[in-house]
Amino acid sequence: MQAEFDTVAACIRHHARNQPTHPALQDEHAQLSYAQLDALMDRVAATLQRAGVRQGDVVAICALNSVRMGALFLGALRAGVVVAPMAPSSSPEALASMLGDAQPRLVFVDAAAPALVQAAAQLPCVALEPGAPGQGWDDWLAPAGSQPQPVAVQPGDAFNIIYSSGTTGVPKGIVQSHGMRWAHVRRGAQYGYGPDGRTLLSTPLYSNTTLVIFFPTLAYGGTVVLMRKFGALAYLQLAAQLRITHTMLVPVQYQRLMALAQFGDFDLSALTQKFCTSAPFHAALKAEVLARMPGRLTELYGMTEGGGTCILDAHLHPDKLHTVGHPAPGHDIRLIDEDGREVAPGETGEVVGHSPSMMNGYHGQSDKTREVEWFDAAGKRFIRTGDVGRFDADGFLTLLDRRKDMIISGGFNIYPSDLEAQLREHPAVADVAVVGVPSEQWGETPVAFVVLRAGGATSADELRDWFNQRVGKTQRLADLRFTPELPRSAIGKVLKRELREAFAAQN
Structure with a gap:
């Protein structure tokens, strides 16, 4: 290939x-x-x-x-x-x-x-x-x-x-x-695809998440097994029965597999390569997947629009699980400020990328296409991700948040991902999302929506007080609410817009 x-x-x-x-x-x-x-x-x-x-x-x-x-x-x-x-x-x-x-x-x-x-x-x-x-x-x-x-x-x-x-x-x-699709196929050469490969896909074929694995598996002569709908137990049964070697799962699916009481009953020893993409993959969950599921674990960070991909081979870099890896070979990833200027090394900025796999544009929406394009001084075309990040000294990219999800409270920038990471430290918290809501005093203020673990024993006020004692004054939560589950897209992204709308409707 x-x-x-x-x-x-x-x-x-x-x-x-x-x-x-x-x-x-x-x-x-x-x-x-x-x-x-x-x-x-x-x-x-x-x-x-x-x-x-x-x-x-x-x-x-x-x-x-x-x-x-x-x-x-x-x-x-x-x-x-x-x-x-x-x-x-x-x-x-x-x-x-x-x-x-x-x-x-x-x-x-x-x-x-x-x-x-x-x-x-x-x-x-x-x-x-x-x-x-x-x-x-x-x-x-x-x-x-x-x-x-x-x-x-x-x-x-x-x-x-x-x-x-x-x-x-x-x-x-x-x-x-x-x-662009052929570039994905060529990249697949390093992941062990071939006639002996058996790829299990439970994410939908209308999602790029699935297609970046679907087409390379077939291009290299392997077998694709399609699930109509994901279920943790059904997934494990198929993976064990069919001796699956490759798979793509989004973070919430890994989370559900890890939480299943019967997980250890299934022989997954044929697994050689696991992928993850499409939503934040938290370091603690990566570590648990590495410890409990056989095979390599590779996180792919990028956009359906293309532009640039970062790759974290988590099995090779257990000390970098808080990052999304480093730019893929031939991919140029840079950070820019609000005025479109490149930031200095070690500083925070919006992630932009250029690569051999870039979209032609948004269909029938040339104005929207121009909004996500950035050109360097030499005229090289990049795609803006809308994500805010920072490179460390080793060239690994840490994502801080979506630019539009960043909360500006009293003139201070607050990254919801920082607050979510702190809340996940509490033993009663299974999942969490933090959003900014309007505030007359501060402009915006953070509010948390929390999914409790089974048997989690705490009240919303107790959890909020626990959190607020551990963060700076500007990061303190104005409110914390329990919810049975977080609203997610078909590929596991938390729909924070819906949380903001739900909060506004209740107040």
Whole structure:
């Protein structure tokens, strides 16, 4: 996979010829060998072309993980068609916004996406399974043996549009190129992918978190096992039964695995490589995962927009678990101040990055694209992350917080992550998020939302007093509230906007 450029679809064709019976995709109901996957991709590509969907056109997929969804995604790529995967859990309004932005020629849905019916009323739908709206999959799909017209794909051609609202709730379509995806494949050479690899994925295929592992596994001839929905016990059962070697989990999933009483009952000795990304991965949890789960642990810090990635091989740097690692080879990560000037070594600033894997831009939103771009004095293009961080003397990056989540109280900058780390020291605290809320006296003031451990014995007032005695005056909490769980996105990011809104509604 060291070619300067190739396509994932071409890699699958190669494996179909050289290991035709080797399993490629698997879920709880179905399995496809490489020969079967390759043939189904041809049928999908041919059917799209028959329907008048041309190279560069967009199709949308709103569905949960399945072998059929994966094969559809890959088949569309073989036809040079751009895929826009969307979350079935999206509100009708968000779906309408995404569909209006993507302007897909076809929309593929499963039974998990009933809200899409209203949003996509004027678009032709294809049902991936019974109970979903639109033309049935078997009726839509061209006959076995159908062959598509070949297309020539260039590195700059659009591969997919990933809709990432972050925590703002406003969908933005991130256009990623074939060249960007190929850079992810090439990076995978160091992680032991190959025909003997078996990757278990429980995060959704509409998330870049999943795709950065999904495509390299297949490009190197391994097997991808898809879970429709994550459950800690079901995950461990599959990982042990199938002798899983690679996996991607977000921090809250690692947290749930570690908390499971039966965790030690499962043989996970086949695990060689674990990944984590998409949300803050706290040092104590990293240490617990290293101690209890076999295999290497690699944290990937970056954005769906690309720009730059930091990599922490936690198993090699147990003294750096509070960081997100150092810049990946060929990635240029810098820090800038509020005026867009680079900060001095050791100072704090916004993280910006440049790399071979950068988005083309936000689909149809050139103004939004310009907002996240930063250019150095030589005109080199960087992507702004919105994260605030600091490099240590060894070149490891410590993240302090999201710039927009930073609390300015009485003129002092307060980083919620510092307060959250202190609260996690209390034995009764299982999870926590700190947000800034309006204050007449200070402008903003910090408020904590806490999830207690089972059997945690403390009151909100006692916990707040415990905390306030341990921090500086400017960091003291104005309020602390218990909550059964924190609101999270599909890939585990805490939705702090929702916490601020909930606090405002209660006051």
